[in-house]
Amino acid sequence: MKKNLLLLTTAIILLGLSGFAWGQDPGVPDTFHVICYDSCHVSPPPWEVHFTLLVTHDVPNPAQDSLAGVILAFDITHTNPTAYCSISYWKNHTMLSSDIANSVFRHFGGMQNRMMNLYEQGNGAEWDCRFVYVQTEPPAHFRFAVAACQLDDQRWWEGSSVLLATMTFIVSDTMTIHIENGPWPPPGGIVPPTFGAGVYPTYTYYPQHNLPYSVKIRSGQRGDVNGDRVIDLGDVLHLVSYLYKNGPAPDPLEAGDVDFDGDIDLGDLLYLVNYLYKGGPPPGCP
Numbered sequence: 001m002k003k004n005l006l007l008l009t010t011a012i013i014l015l016g017l018s019g020f021a022w023g024q025d026p027g028v029p030d031t032f033h034v035i036c037y038d039s040c041h042v043s044p045p046p047w048e049v050h051f052t053l054l055v056t057h058d059v060p061n062p063a064q065d066s067l068a069g070v071i072l073a074f075d076i077t078h079t080n081p082t083a084y085c086s087i088s089y090w091k092n093h094t095m096l097s098s099d100i101a102n103s104v105f106r107h108f109g110g111m112q113n114r115m116m117n118l119y120e121q122g123n124g125a126e127w128d129c130r131f132v133y134v135q136t137e138p139p140a141h142f143r144f145a146v147a148a149c150q151l152d153d154q155r156w157w158e159g160s161s162v163l164l165a166t167m168t169f170i171v172s173d174t175m176t177i178h179i180e181n182g183p184w185p186p187p188g189g190i191v192p193p194t195f196g197a198g199v200y201p202t203y204t205y206y207p208q209h210n211l212p213y214s215v216k217i218r219s220g221q222r223g224d225v226n227g228d229r230v231i232d233l234g235d236v237l238h239l240v241s242y243l244y245k246n247g248p249a250p251d252p253l254e255a256g257d258v259d260f261d262g263d264i265d266l267g268d269l270l271y272l273v274n275y276l277y278k279g280g281p282p283p284g285c286p
Contacts, residue, residue, distance in 0.1 A: 048171075051166070070193070100116075181211050
């Protein structure tokens with residue numbers, strides 16, 4: 001209950017119910033994008049699937065346009081009724097000083113997380129209002145609110161595709177995951193991604209965004225030409241049959257493009273033989 005109250009309080013502040021005004025984003029419009037980082041997996045399920053939340057922000061006038069808050073309300077569904085797609089708080093918490101590997105604010109995929117960077121400065125510049133609420137039962141919910149709510153919290157400067165947060169799902173089988181804007185609790189109207197900016201005055205606005213967003217989570221590997229989830233001599237023979245004996249095509253077809261050059265030809269056969277018998281580099285996901 002306390003967590004929900006804090007989440008709601010942050011939302012009220014950012015949504016303009018406590019003196020904040022709605023405004024137009026000056027300069028180049030800000031953008032918010034959800035991007036799946038790892039939709040293809042070569043190991044057996046269950047898999048960790050990660051979605052990066054990226055912000056592009058310009059600051060033509062730092063006193064009025066420095067980013068000071070973000071609200072996100074997602075509803076999450078998927079297409080496989082016999083499998084699960086779980087999003088839990090213990091894999092998506094907001095702590096910065098402990099269990100960093102499961103924090104939404106961790107550095108991830110070679111990208112620096114700006115909130116973690118602010119914390120690592122050691123001067124209290126990180127935003128003190130940071131709340132996540134998740135619900136796994138279908139439809140799953142992800143509610144996220146952050147705000148620079150203390151005097152020493154540093155508002156964001158400009159940046160392109162800056163890592164705001166990383167959502168982590170546990171997925172038990174292939175499926176398509178669909179993320180769309182949802183209502184903010186208590187149940188109300190649909191809330192698109194919302195940014196708060198400025199110091200005096202402070203206002204809120206909607207950035208451009210890519211929601212709804214859908215991505216297919218799949219299992220497969222280039223080189224697993226016959227689809228048995230093992231790369232071995234059988235895949236070499238299947239590829240020979242396809243290329244030279246009118247045999248069945250790889251399924252999916254991209255699995256036969258072992259060398260990633262866009263064609264299925266002798267080069268892929270040689271790449272596969274080199275990997276299996278000569279210590280060559282392994283294939284990746286199609």
